[in-house]
Amino acid sequence: QVQLVESGGGLVQAGASLRLSCAVSGRTVGTYGMGWFRQAPGKEREFVATVSWNGYIRTYADSVKGRFIISRDNAKNTVYLQMNNLKPEDTAVYYCAASPVATATSQKPEYQYWGQGTQVTVSS
Numbered sequence: 001q002v003q004l005v006e007s008g009g010g011l012v013q014a015g016a017s018l019r020l021s022c023a024v025s026g027r028t029v030g031t032y033g034m035g036w037f038r039q040a041p042g043k044e045r046e047f048v049a050t051v052s053w054n055g056y057i058r059t060y061a062d063s064v065k066g067r068f069i070i071s072r073d074n075a076k077n078t079v080y081l082q083m084n085n086l087k088p089e090d091t092a093v094y095y096c097a098a099s100p101v102a103t104a105t106s107q108k109p110e111y112q113y114w115g116q117g118t119q120v121t122v123s124s
Contacts (some may be wrong), residue, residue: 002024002025002026002113003024003025003026003115004022004023004024004028004064004096004097004098004113004114004115005022005023005024005025005115005120006020006021006022006094006095006096006115006116006117006118006119007020007022007023007038007118008020008021009065009094009118009119009120010119010121011121011122011123012046012120012121012122012123012124013102013122013123013124014086014087014088014123014124015085016086016122017082017083017084017085017086018083018086018120019080019081019082019083020036020080020081020092020094020096020118020120021078021079021080022034022036022078022079022080022081022096022115023077023078024077024078024079024098025049025077027049028074028077029053029072029074029077029079029098030053030074031053031100031102032051032098032099032100032102033050033051033053033056033098033099033101033102033103033104033109034051034070034072034079034096034097034098034099034101034104034110035047035048035049035050035051035069035096035097035098035099035105035106035109035111036048036049036050036079036081036094036095036097036106037078037095037108038090038094038120039056039092039093039095039117040091040093041093043069045077045095045108046061046113047061047106047108048060048061048064048081048094049052049061049064049067049068049070049081050065050070050105050106051070051071051072051079051101051104052102052103052104053059053074053102053104053108054079055071055072055074056072057103057104058070059104059106061106061107063089064083064090066079067071067083067084068081068082069081069082069084069088070082070084070101070110079096080092080096081094083120085104086120086121086124087122088122089122090120090122091120091121091122092119092120093118093119094118094119094120095114095115095116096114096115097111097112097113097114097115098111098112098113099111099112100112
């Protein structure tokens with residue numbers, strides 16, 4: 001059983017930073033592409049960022065490019081999302097996900113395992 005557990009969410013003011021973590025158990029993630037998605041109230045879950053199995057390929061949604069950084073530590077089976085200069089429109093539940101597409105993908109259907117999510121709220 002593969003489990004993904006997100007942490008690090010919270011309530012912050014606009015302009016602040018947060019670092020989300022995603023701890024994976026049940027298998028090693030060294031061969032999986034990993035991604036972060038988010039879902040705001042009343043909206044569909046959307047792609048935020050993805051990283052390839054070796055960390056070399058990173059892709060971001062246009063809305064977070066230049067502000068968010070995705071990274072991974074395969075030795076710790078953990079993926080991170082550093083979020084800087086947060087905006088109220090970043091408010092959402094953030095989900096970590098694992099995909100067998102090792103080179104990384106922004107496509108939701110290609111993700112096999114999902115975490116339960118962590119809430120990020122940014123006040124203006």
